[in-house]
Amino acid sequence: MVNRCCVVGCNSATHDRRGKKIENGLTFHRFPAWRRNHGDQMSEITKSRRLAWITAVRRPTITFHNVPVSMRVCSLHFHSGKPAYETNESHPDWAPSLHLGHTKVTAADKERFQQRKRRWDTILASGGAAASPAPADVNEESATAAAAPRGSDQHGAAHEGTQGPPQNCTLDIDQCVSCKNVCGQMRSMHAELDRLLEENETLKKELSAVRLDEEFFGEADGKARDDKVRYYTGLPRWSLLHALHAAITPCLTKGGRKVTPFQMLLLTLMRLRLDLSEQHLGYLFRISSETASKMFRKTLDALHLHLSPLVRWPARECLLHTTPRQFREAFGGRVAVILDCFEIATEKPSHLKPQSEIYAQFNQKDAVKYLLGITPQGAVCFVSEGCGQRVSDKRLTEQCGILHKLLPGDFLLADRGFSVADEDGLMCSQLKPPGFTRGRARMRPKWPAETQQRAQLRVHVEKVVGLVRDTYSILQHALPMSMLAPLGGEAFSFIDKIVTVCCALTNMSPSVVLQPEDHVIPGSDGETDSVADDVTSVRPNAGKEFM
Structure with a gap:
């Protein structure tokens, strides 16, 4: 729609004669309305303002009770480029006053x-x-003044002498x-x-x-705000949530002009953190459950795009400089990764073939299994694709691609289910499972001590898997089967994206393994370097890809 300025002599418009939009930076404003139902004072102010606009424009077709809808006043007729607030009567832009096309008001006689x-x-x-x-x-004096000549000196002298x-x-x-x-x-x-x-x-x-927008976390107390962010999103502080919002906003569009990108991000994190149903989220954000589902999927795709680099295999130099003391004493700083698996329950498939792949007799439930690689510092550095829980840990380790990331001399700390030491895929690396007899009558004398030491170290790392599951409750309940199959043209299934995003968000939190007294940099002569509060030093480059 073409908007034109109604001021006499002003040719401002939004489009030219050919219908092409003119990029001149001008804005066009309607005549103010008379707000009769907003109180006596507001009614009087808006009435006066409407009259002031009509008086300033001076068009015969515009009256107080008849202002055509197409009539606009452009920003050239205001000092600041736009009208002032309607109750600010003293502002020069309360009504248009520049370039009005009629004779200006003459100045008063000095x-x-x-x-x-x-x-x-x-x-x-x-x-x-x-x-x-x-x-x-007064009348007599007025008559005398009227009878005397205007320029008479006698009248001036008499006037000055009386000083009445x-x-x-x-x-x-x-x-x-x-x-x-x-x-x-x-x-x-x-x-x-x-x-x-x-x-x-x-x-x-x-x-x-x-x-539930930014002001929802508007507490004056920073600690109270961070606690609120931690409860609803799982992130440790507000600054991380704000940086994450700034990173993914270009990938998100406003959904139906009702939900902002920040609300889309908050909806997704609340779904992951609290496992709220889509219908519940629809009620909270005043949208339909279908819209909530679409926003959740779209926002999770954006999160997976930006956060998946946080789950990556660290360089050996980074591991050497950040390995905790317990691992260094046990393995000399050669532990590359600790392997662990966990399952996510799913709904029962309707077809027999997928049901046979994900159903296990030992726990009598349908689930999808994932292999996680965890660094000694407590960061998730590898997430496999999901597979049926009937697949053995050994087979999953061989097929997921984690063995191709090892370097000669690396140690893998794993449970006894990962018995791949005889396989040729380890590339001169060593697997360190717990000690067991393997058909012998008894263990060797040094095995119990080594097994106990490795088990204690694994307990620390197993906290990471527990942290991921406890922080993001969506991993604790059965997920629908629609999340298992990849969408058209995508390499990852939706449930794989959920697991990767949850692990990446966990990497953005402080480590549950590394303590300040545990971190010793080689060559520092035993001096302790406190880095527990600095997530980026514990987890190399963590949190920097999206900030």
């Missing part, structure tokens, strides 16, 4: 201004009552009293305006809290 100023000074000096002459005297009160003293006193009343009303209006503005800000904050 001599008349000086006469008016002297009258006001006389009224204030006399106190009002003493300066009020009788009507007869002004001629219209009574009228000016009435105007002064009326002005005081108006000033009192203006002070009351300004006080009411301040109260309404403060109430408006309070209501905006309450509305933002109900809408």
Whole structure:
């Protein structure tokens, strides 16, 4: 739709004659409405403003009760480029005042201004009552003044000699009293305006809290805000949530003009963290459950795109400089990764073939198995693709591709189910499972001590798997079968994306394994370097890809 300025002589428009949009930076504004149902004061202010706009434009087709909908005033006719707030009557842009196309108001005569100023000074000096002459005297003096010539020196001398009160003293006193009343009303209006503005800000904050946008985490206390962020999203602090929002916003579009990108991110994190149903999230964000489902999938795709680099295999130099003391004493800093598996329950498939792949007799449930690679520092560095839980740990380790990431001399710390030591895929690396007899009558003398030491180290690392599952409750309940199959043209299934995103978000949190006294840099002569609070030093490059 083409908008044109209705001011006489102004040719501003949004499109040219050919219908092409003109990029001139101008804005076009409607005539203010008369708000009759917003109180007496607001009704009077808006009525005066509408009259002021009509008077400024001066078009015969525009009246108070008849302003065509197409009539606009462009930003060239305002000092600041836009109209002022409707209650700010003292602002120069309360009504258009520039380039209006008609004769400007002539300036007042300087001599008349000086006469008016002297009258006001006389009224204030006399106190009002003493300066009020009788009507007869005023009429007589007025008649004498009218009879005398305008330029007569005698009249000027007589006027200067008498120094009497002004001629219209009574009228000016009435105007002064009326002005005081108006000033009192203006002070009351300004006080009411301040109260309404403060109430408006309070209501905006309450509305933002109900809408679950940025103001939902608007606590003044930083610790209380971080606790709130941790409960709803699993992230340790507000700054990480804010950085994550800034990173994925370009990948998100506003859903139906009702939900902002921040709300889409919060909806997704609440789904992962609290395992809220899509219908529940729809009620919270005032959208349908179908819309909530679409937003969850779209936002999770954006999170997987930005956060998957956080789950990556670290360089050996980084491992050497950040390996905790217990692992260094046990393996000399050669432990590359600790292997562990966990299952995610799923709904029962309707077909027999997928049911036979994911159903296990030993636990009598349907589940998908994942292999995780965890560094000694407690960071998830590898996530396999999901497979049926009937697949053995050994076969999953051989097929997931983790063996191709090992370097000669690396140690793999694993449970006894990962018995791949005889396979040729280890590439001169060594697997360190717990000690067991393997058909012998008893263990070797040193095996119990080694097994106990490795088991203690595995307990620390198993905390990471427990942290992922405990932090993001969606991994604790059965997921629908629709998440297992990859969508058209995608390499990952939706459940694989969920697991990867949950592990990446866990890597953004402080480590549950590394303690300040555990970190010793080689060559530091045993000096302790406290890095427990610095996630990026414990987990190399963690959290930097999206910030």
